[in-house]
Amino acid sequence: MRANKRATDPFAKKASALEPEIDIEISERMKDNKKCIAQVFANCCDLVVRELLIFGSMPAVVVYFDVLIDKQLWDDGFLEPLMQEATPPIRSLSQLQEQLKYGFSSIVQPSVVMNMTEIARRIVSGETILFVEGSAQAFAFSLKDKLNRALDEPSTEAVIRGPRYGFIEKMSINLALIRHRLRTPRLKTEKLTAGSLSRTDITIVYIEGIADQSVVEEVKRRITGIDMDSILESGYIEELISDHPYSPFPVMQATQRPDMTTGSLIEGKIAVITDGSPMVLILPVTFWFGFQSAEDYYMKFMFATMLRWLRYLFAFFAMALPSIFIAVTTFHQEMIPTSLTLSLAAAREVVPFPAIVEALIMETTFEALREAGIRLPRPVGQTISIVGALVIGQAAVQAGIISATIIIVVSITGISSFLIPNPGMSQAISIIRFPLMLLAATFGLYGLGIGLLVILVHLVNLRSFGVPYMSPVAPITVNGLADTLWRAPWQALKKRHKHTRH
Template sequence: MRKLLKPKKTSKKVITSDETKKPIQADIMDNIEILQELFKDCTDIVFRPFIAGKVKAYLVFVDGFIDSLSVEMHGLRQLIEEIERERLTIDVLKERVISISSIAETTELDEAISNVLKANTVLFVDGMRKAIIFDAKGGERRSVAEPQTESAVRGPREGFNERLRVNTALVRHKIRSNRLKILSKEIGEETQTGIAILYVEGLAPPELVKEVLARLDRIKVDGVLESGYIEEFIEDSPWSMFPQIQNTERPDTVAANLLEGRVAVIIDGTPFVLVMPATFWQFFQASEDYYGRYHISAFLRLLRVGFLFIALTLPGIYVAVTTYHQEMIPTSLLFSIAASREAIPFPMFVEVLIMELSFEALREAGVRLPQVVGQAVGIIGGLVVGQAAVEAGIVSAPTVIAVSMTGIASFTIPRFNMSISIRMLRFPLMILGGMFGLFGVVLGTLIILTHLCKLRSFGIPYFWPLAPLSFQALKDVFIRVPWWAMNDRPNQFVKRDSLRQTEHLQPSPPEGNEEGSPT
């Protein structure tokens, strides 16, 4: 029975960067000793030694990152057979032994170390000055499932997960064209997080792609654990409260944006993909707007825009009107509000502020608790707190109604990052309404609109197509016109190949039947 190869006892020395940058040595133990000292106290790094005939070899990989059966069937078994035949060369290893499709070789030790940490398997063979790198990734990871934050009544049910190559494959499945380009980079000195930059050649402006790559290259940080890290580093106005980059869990949303000339960035370890540039109105569009009847989509979009103003300004207007402009309230309603506030000890502003903060706290608690319990806290808790506050004489019933309508309105915004921005901005408007009445609310709204008009996302005006005005692009903002009427791609993004369809495809009734009824 053959004994497994035992590594030599190494002295306790610190491995310097110069030692890891040297070429791979012909003596296998010179390489393994450096790796074992470098990965000292890393119990998840596996050094698998074996020997057949007169040849020694080592497999090095991270436990839990690889598929052991794949390594056994497609590499280890054939390797031992070839070693016993004593005809082992680097070409034989690549062409006959390791049957896994993704395979490479390296002569540098630091590159081999880097690939071990990237969840690849590295093979060292005694007498060879090269190492074989092959992809046998496996382990337990979350499978493709329905998106959790972007549910839809109609449309695809698959969403991104935490694996980079699974996510790029989901997009490639949507856009099966050689014009879809996928570039790879790594960010993070310690995490070495893999990212992929996606764009459609000929649709995405070259200057946009260069700008995205330049901003990513400027990131020098120790680690990237989620796409939010990168978003904060590359956005145009980091002090703005409004999101300037869209994030999504849906492959169909990414594919649709790529076909409009945008760029997507997929980050390993997170299901949230970044899409840039983004405009303000983009955050009020849901994916299923494009899958249902355009009449329904137009109605829902107008509903969202209307409730946007309610979510932003209703508390401020309510405080301003009841405090300074009672003459604007119908007499019967004014008497009802006055009667309900007769026993309330707080001013109107304090009353609304208490209820707004309470509802925000309940909403946050519902998110952080387990899903089933969180739903109960969000719904029942709101009802109980509101009713108890009215009965205790802390707030009035009209205030509870106004705050509830504001909360419902904020839920109509499809994108969470825009919804939370609107929810936060209503507090300054409440303060201005409490101090200056409707004049304060109007002033605050004008400041917000001015800020929106000044913002840019990778050089694109944030409030486009309203500022600057583009009638052609308004077909897909407040409403959605039929697909056969959207001939052109957004002209702010695509300068060439701007036609979605080569001819006007409006349906027409059959000849001799102008009403379109069956003959």
């Protein structure tokens, strides 16, 4: 189980105390520096401490983690230049600095380090440290191994028309994908670090002059204020800097698509990239952003508008259809046509449970099958989720445990949830569905109406970094509606939403 000490132990020491400052200065003697490194990195079998004679005459020591460096770059770009004899011979520190400055390619250009604390942090970050006899300063070389994978199409955000590659776990590659699409010096990237043990790199990306600078500063303030041992994925950041961490609705968008991120930056939003995570956070966002897809802007506006209304309609079905069925069949039978009432009564004649129990059984089973389909290996998972649902549903109907009608309702509800492009929004609606079912079973349509009203009030009161969550509908902004309730033609999309405009 991965857990942060800060999250599990309320009496834990401050996270910064887990990585104490090293108050030892760099010595001019290599022997003392080696001793200090051995104490700091005791019991680290992958640490390499190697003595060299550089430039033909100067004793030196290199320190690095063998598993973090690029072996090819180490041999060709670092070791080979060091092994060459300098002409004339190096006799002073200034000559050494000149040789290091001009003797290496731009890829491995060294930087000067003045204290052991910084040296320790650079070593665990994958850099190589060079100590030279007689020098009270060290030199750091970036020889990090590029742990990359191929650019694949995001599995959770597939499109018919549009780019086929998505972000990966390497931050530099993700930044390159954005830079490739936005070729402007106004695209700004600011790097931060979070997690006292993980030292995770986080980059804030925005377009200067379009993004609200006050929001940028607020994002930086919240990220720098994170006090945890480790940040392993962007989901940590999403929860820790959220305006409403206890709300089921996502107030940030997580995406793996560079085109979605680029479009959001042009609208004035901010992207937060976490090293080691393929999911990029976009903020601030509104409720309607959860129903928009990148493909909406690659097709005819009329068809995109139809799809958006289809998503809104089926999102309501995913949230309230089981509750409506429970309320009508339990309290409001007079609303059902007589022929349909007789059919429902005949189907439920052998069922021993009330409608709410039927719905809870099937909804819980459906969610369990969906989770099993995700966690199991892909070929097995697809078989379990499809065949399992058919077999269990048919067996339950034949056994008289549930009625065939509730299977239809739950199936439509499940299909409706898959129409929502944003997984966070789909999860929120799935959670809300259950309390609405209980309200409908207790008070009928009155309870459902009260539940929907409470949800609406909650949505209106939400903020995403100061932006009203229901804007541009509440408060209403006419120019914002052109890309919210419908997707207007490009000729009409000339103004940015005022809440995200600088």
